[in-house]
Amino acid sequence: MDQTKQEGEYGYDLFPERQARKYKKGSIAESLFTFNHKCQVMLQFAMETSPYAKLLLSAMTSSGCKALRDRHFSCEDCDGTVSGGFDAASSQIVLCQNNIHQQSHMNRVVTHELIHAFDHCRAHVDWFNNLRHLACSEIRAANLSGDCSFSNEVARLNFGLKQHHQECVRGRALRSILAVRKISREEAEKIVNEVFDTCFNDHTPFGRIPHSKKDAKFAYRDYENRDRYYANL
Amino acid sequence: MDRSAEISWRPPRACDNYWSEFRHCKSLWNHFHHYYTYGTSPSCQQWQEDYNNCREWEKHRDTEAKEALQRSERNRVAEQKKFTPVWKLRQDPPRDWHLPLNQEKPQDS
Numbered sequence: 001m002d003q004t005k006q007e008g009e010y011g012y013d014l015f016p017e018r019q020a021r022k023y024k025k026g027s028i029a030e031s032l033f034t035f036n037h038k039c040q041v042m043l044q045f046a047m048e049t050s051p052y053a054k055l056l057l058s059a060m061t062s063s064g065c066k067a068l069r070d071r072h073f074s075c076e077d078c079d080g081t082v083s084g085g086f087d088a089a090s091s092q093i094v095l096c097q098n099n100i101h102q103q104s105h106m107n108r109v110v111t112h113e114l115i116h117a118f119d120h121c122r123a124h125v126d127w128f129n130n131l132r133h134l135a136c137s138e139i140r141a142a143n144l145s146g147d148c149s150f151s152n153e154v155a156r157l158n159f160g161l162k163q164h165h166q167e168c169v170r171g172r173a174l175r176s177i178l179a180v181r182k183i184s185r186e187e188a189e190k191i192v193n194e195v196f197d198t199c200f201n202d203h204t205p206f207g208r209i210p211h212s213k214k215d216a217k218f219a220y221r222d223y224e225n226r227d228r229y230y231a232n233l
Numbered sequence: 234m235d236r237s238a239e240i241s242w243r244p245p246r247a248c249d250n251y252w253s254e255f256r257h258c259k260s261l262w263n264h265f266h267h268y269y270t271y272g273t274s275p276s277c278q279q280w281q282e283d284y285n286n287c288r289e290w291e292k293h294r295d296t297e298a299k300e301a302l303q304r305s306e307r308n309r310v311a312e313q314k315k316f317t318p319v320w321k322l323r324q325d326p327p328r329d330w331h332l333p334l335n336q337e338k339p340q341d342s
Contacts, residue, residue: 013241029254063326064325065326065327065330066331071331076332087305090329090334091329091330091332100260119320120327121326121327122322122323123259123318123320123322123323124310124320124322124323126320133320136319136320150265161268162253162269162272163269163270163271164268164269165270166270195319198317198318198319199319201313201315202316203313204313207313211263211266211270211272212266214262215266216259218253218254218292221250224330225246225250228243228245229246229306230245232242232243232244232245232246233306
């Protein structure tokens with residue numbers, strides 16, 4: 001496949017280090033001139049303490065895709081304001097070390113990308129050719145990661161209350177698609193609308209929309225007890 | 234076979250879990266989040282009923298309570314599965330998930 005065509009068409013141009021790293025991995029230059037170490041520390045903390053991340057990591061292990069920090073996560077410098085991505089070709093979650101500076105943000109990005117990885121693991125998701133699949137995973141990720149919480153929306157100066165969560169999910173899914181595919185806004189909106197109901201109501205593996213840490217803890221508790229649950233239905 | 238299943242049955246969740254879900258459902262935060270998501274108030278009655286049935290079973294091994302609880306939980310599971318997925322579920326995880334980096338990998342099917 002033509003490399004430049006692929007870069008432009010699939011959003012790889014937002015992640016220049018996917019093609020060539022600026023500094024050698026583990027080098028002194030990397031630790032002096034990038035936020036790599038801070039990113040690694042925040043990532044470790046997120047994986048160990050965020051109930052959202054812990055649930056997703058368990059679910060992925062159960063599905064046969066154990067996610068290892070060294071293999072499946074990569075802290076890199078990215079273009080623009082993008083916070084992260086999931087690269088299906090290399091089975092890696094990319095975290096934008098130059099754009100993530102707070103632990104809460106890291107927790108959210110890790111959750112968001114793990115949802116993509118989880119979908120990749122449990123279903124035949126055609127990331128490159130099927131826009132409905134892409135839209136569905138983006139809707140789920142915006143819905144379940146806390147991207148669209150009331151406080152996050154207020155911080156973006158998007159003030160809305162009644163059913164605003166759904167508006168936010170639609171909007172963010174749309175933006176995510178437009179960022180990585182060269183299609184018109186109308187086309188993207190049409191695709192999002194087609195799959196919205198199905199994908200908004202798919203809460204796997206949480207079993208609910210986790211609006212808060214408490215929701216996520218309850219979801220994690222349910223997940224850990226799933227054997228007992230299904231055995232006694 | 235049936236008899237041993239009867240003896241070894243226990244509620245799908247610990248009774249305390251039903252109670253904590255009920256309390257969580259009734260909380261102000263949850264009302265807020267539910268309104269923010271669905272534009273309506275949440276209905277928490279079912280959690281309370283499930284808790285009561287769970288306790289009935291624990292205390293008196295009441296068959297009606299057991300069946301009501303099972304019905305309620307099966308309903309919850311059905312609610313989660315009401316939609317037709319846009320993608321086909323896998324039987325096995327992706328072949329290249331565990332491959333080391335910098336190796337030629339086939340395009341994922």
